[in-house]
Amino acid sequence: MADDKTDIIPAKATPGPAIEVDGLECGYDGEDILKGVTFQVARGESFFIIGGSGCGKSTLLRNMVGLNQPRQGTVRFLGQPFSGADIASRRAQLRNFGMLFQSGALWSSLTLRQNVALPLEEHTSLTRAEIGQVADLKLAQVGLAGFEDYYPSDISGGMNKRAGLARALALDPAIVFFDEPWAGLDPITSRRLDALIRQIRENFGTTLVIVSHELDSIFGLADRVIMLDREARGIIAEGDPRKLAESSTDERVREFLHRGTGEPAHSTKQS
């Protein structure tokens, strides 16, 4: 029988969180969106950033991955500083994470295979044939075998999103960020995406950071959540979403997690 430790990949059994965010402050055009945001994400954890519309979920994500520059605070990935680091160091760290954008954000002039292959061409020394093989594998893993030569405009929105996920996974990243992955998907496609995300985590021990307000998926996938609030401009709750739904004394948290019905959304789903 194989050694158990090799079942956990690629996250190493080394100590320390996958992500450390400390005192992050961000905003646009002189307006503060978030202030003093501090939290950690453990390796292999499925971590959700939740909250109502306009509370700064996507802003936080964009500041974490370096698409926007935080005004203050630090972000560290796998123990290495990311925000404020020099360009070479940031570029090296980009290999550690992948991101699935809300729309899939596939490059429309490239086929699905070329979309997945591009990060591999940029960051590995694999041969062209090997890159093609890996790209085909990643597409097969998200259920797009046979669609390798299609362009993004030839396939549906759900397929675009799955192809975006294949691209995010191209470099076997230790951390994958998802920005509203269920937006615009029908319930069946959403549940398939849930299964895919679960499979990625089981197969690769990947740390998942997901921005969403899709309650079914939050209760189905999240180990831990932080909830942001527009008025508070920061975190108002942190923990297991099921426990928060049951026992949080904060009316805003209860209302959000109960879909405003007074009953926890996960219990209404099961009934």
Next chain:
Amino acid sequence: MSVPPEPARAAIRTEGGQLEVDLGGEWRISDRRPAWAEVLGAQKPGRVRFNAAELESWDTSLLLFLLEASTDCRKSGIDCDLASLPGKMRTLLDQFEASLNPGEKRDHRDNLLTSVGLATAHASTNLRGIFHFVGECVLSVARFPKRAGKFRWGDCLDQMQECGAMSLPIVSLISFLVGLTLAYQAAVELRQFGADIFVADIVGLSTVREMGPMMAAVILAGRTGAAFAATIGNMKANEEIDALEVVGLSPIDFLVLPRLLALGLMMPLLTLYANCVGILGGMVVAGGILQIPASAYWIETQSSIDLTDLGVGVIKATTFGLLIGLSGCLRGLQAERSAAGVGRATTSAVVTAILLIVVADSLYAVLFHAMGI
């Protein structure tokens, strides 16, 4: 201080007549990994067994290695034992092999005959689309008196500023340089015959009748026509055009007509301005090279140009303006809903506009000749 990763390794040893491959270290797709051919070397084993006990971490790069090894073993008739590898690893390897041999390949590429057929159908649809669009524009103009109160004058004024006032610097520069070049070319020839003063006639007539409207049109095709196509194409990609139709607004009334009107009004004005700047360019060369006084140049220019010539230029300019507006808006509305589609629409708008401008100019040349003006 972080510990540097232990590199991926695959060590071999012979045990009980079979080759044992001990996999170890950290296998990362972005790092170098051992190649199976190098690991095997000159060995010709009957059986190979892989062990993963010393493996620190792994990803797709290990799957690539195992795939390479198992494929080579199969070809060489070597028994490849993967049973001692973790179940998850074997499952992913099976998935990898399956992905390289998909049962049914969805080939959506077309053969030559289909491509020709589709291109013909596309050309026919495109032509119908052009007629439909022009028809819609005519109907929109016909509706205009009834709904003049609802016309978006604000948008129209914005467009007039954008395509008119904002184009002045580039129109000035290009027209001045064209006038300068024309005068210089004419001066070289005319000087040999002592007919220096006729530089003013050549520059004046060719600028007012031909180069003024043509250069202004080419500049606006590249500047404004492309902007129309990109803006409307992006609006289409964002479903803004659909939203207009759903609330009962005609995209032609809302988007196209203000732009057409703006270009139709601004092009003649820009052309008159371009004419003046072009003549000024010629005057600079005449004064500098031929030592013709500015007053003599101006009197000669006035004598060579009459209102008919100016009218010809203005008629052409108005037509060119409408053609640029129609091309930009049509290509924008026809754009595919993607970034590449908007890019293609923009290119197509400029190419279509310039093509139509040249064709219209040729037709006008024949027409004005036939009319004797």
